[in-house]
Amino acid sequence: MxxxxxxxxxxxxxxxxxxxxxxxxxxxxxxxxxxxxxxxxARRLTKAFPNQVRMCCLSAVGAGSKTHIDIFKNAKAVIAINGCQLMCASNVLKQKGIGITYKITVAKEGINKLPSLDFDEEEVKRIAGKIVNDFLSKFIGNQSQ
Ligand code: SF4
Known part of the structure; x- marks a missing residue:
C-alpha cells in the first residue's frame, strides 16, 4: 500500500x-x-480506540468462515451490538459457539426502531458512551467519544 x-x-x-x-x-x-x-x-469505537477495539465481519461468521469464527473465539473480549430485540448479532455468534463478553440492544435503550437508514447523532453518542462506561472502561480507561 x-x-x-x-x-x-x-x-x-x-x-x-x-x-x-x-x-x-x-x-x-x-x-x-x-x-x-x-x-x-461500532465504527466509532474502532476508530476511537485503535489497536484495542476492532469491528470484525459478522456476515463472514454467519457464512461459516473459519478464519472469522476463530478471530472471535481468540479475541480478548467480544462485544455484540444488536439493533433490536431479535438480537441477530448475538444469535449469529451463539450459533457459531462464540462467547459474548458484553452485549447491547439499541432498541432496548429507549430508541425507537424506524424503517429508515437515518439516525440521530446524539443517539449514536449515547450508545457509544454507554458501551465505554459499562464495559470498555474496564479495559482501556475512560475516554470521551
Ligand atoms: S435490526 Fe433487528 S432484525 Fe435487523 S439485523 Fe439487527 S437485530 Fe436483526
Missing amino acids: SERTSSKYQLLPHCSTQAKDLIIVATCDGASSTGQIGNEV
Missing part, C-alpha cells in the same frame, strides 16, 4: 493475527435506524 493511501485511510490492526489483543465488535448492521446506529457505534 502506498504512503499516500495509508495516510488517507486509518489502517486497522490485522484482526486475524492480533485477535488476542483486541476487543472484537460484532454489529448486526440491520437495515433500520437502530441497526445503523449499532453499525455507526
